[in-house]
Amino acid sequence: MNRNELIACHDCDALLQKPRNCGKGSARCPRCGAVLHHPSAVQLERITALTLAALFTFLIAQAFPIVELDLNGVTSQTTLIGALVALWNEGMELVAIAVFCSTFLFPLIELTALVYVLVPIRAGVVPVGFNYVLRAIQFVRPWGMIEVLMLGILVTIIKMTSLARVIPEAALFAFGALTLMLAVVVMFDPRALWDIADTILARQARGARTRHPAAPASSGTHAR
Ligand SMILES: [Zn+2]
Structure with missing residues (x-):
C-alpha cells in the first residue's frame, strides 16, 4: 500500500x-469516532474571501479611535493601541500585555498566516514554508475567541477608572464585525488545506512525469 x-x-x-x-x-475514525475529514474542503473560495475581509476589518478596527482620553481637562481620541499605552502608564502592564496579545497579536498572526496560505493554494501553488505556517495557525487557534473577553475587560477597566470613555464609532463596530467574521474563520479546519496541498503536489508530480517521460519517476535526481 x-x-x-x-x-x-x-x-x-x-x-x-x-x-x-x-x-x-x-x-x-472507526475506532474512536473522531472526525478525520471535514466537508469544509470545498469551502476554500468562501473562506479565502472571508479571511481577506476580516484582515481589512481588523485594520479598520485598529486604525480608528476607540476611546476618548481625558488627561488634565484635555480630551483626545485614541486607538486601541493608544488605550493600551495609557493602561501601561497607569501601572496595569499585565492587563495591557494580555489585551494586546489577544486583540492584536494573535488575530494578526492568524489572519496574515491564513492569507499567506489560502491565496496561493487557491491559485494552485503550495507556498514556501506551508507546513510551518499551518502549524503556527493551529498553535494560535486556541486563543482565537478570547479577544471578546479581553475587550470586555478593557471596557470595564476604562469605565471603572473613568480614565477614558469608549466611543461607539467605526473602530468599535469594526471590532464587532471582526468578532463575527473570526467566529466563522475559526470554524474552518486547517487540516483540509493539507489534503488540498497534497492534491496539488501530486498533480505537479504527474505533470512533471508526463513532460519528461524518460526521466525516472523518483524525485531523487542528482546535480551534475
Ligand atoms: Zn481514532
Missing part, C-alpha cells in the same frame, strides 16, 4: 486508508 494513501487519526493514532472523494460527507 502506498504510504501517501494512509492517514493517522489525530485522537487515537489509528492508521487508516485516506478517504477518497468524500464530497459533502465527513469521514470518521
Whole structure:
C-alpha cells in the first residue's frame, strides 16, 4: 500500500486508508469516532474571501479611535493601541500585555498566516514554508475567541477608572464585525488545506512525469 494513501487519526493514532472523494460527507475514525475529514474542503473560495475581509476589518478596527482620553481637562481620541499605552502608564502592564496579545497579536498572526496560505493554494501553488505556517495557525487557534473577553475587560477597566470613555464609532463596530467574521474563520479546519496541498503536489508530480517521460519517476535526481 502506498504510504501517501494512509492517514493517522489525530485522537487515537489509528492508521487508516485516506478517504477518497468524500464530497459533502465527513469521514470518521472507526475506532474512536473522531472526525478525520471535514466537508469544509470545498469551502476554500468562501473562506479565502472571508479571511481577506476580516484582515481589512481588523485594520479598520485598529486604525480608528476607540476611546476618548481625558488627561488634565484635555480630551483626545485614541486607538486601541493608544488605550493600551495609557493602561501601561497607569501601572496595569499585565492587563495591557494580555489585551494586546489577544486583540492584536494573535488575530494578526492568524489572519496574515491564513492569507499567506489560502491565496496561493487557491491559485494552485503550495507556498514556501506551508507546513510551518499551518502549524503556527493551529498553535494560535486556541486563543482565537478570547479577544471578546479581553475587550470586555478593557471596557470595564476604562469605565471603572473613568480614565477614558469608549466611543461607539467605526473602530468599535469594526471590532464587532471582526468578532463575527473570526467566529466563522475559526470554524474552518486547517487540516483540509493539507489534503488540498497534497492534491496539488501530486498533480505537479504527474505533470512533471508526463513532460519528461524518460526521466525516472523518483524525485531523487542528482546535480551534475
Ligand atoms: Zn481514532
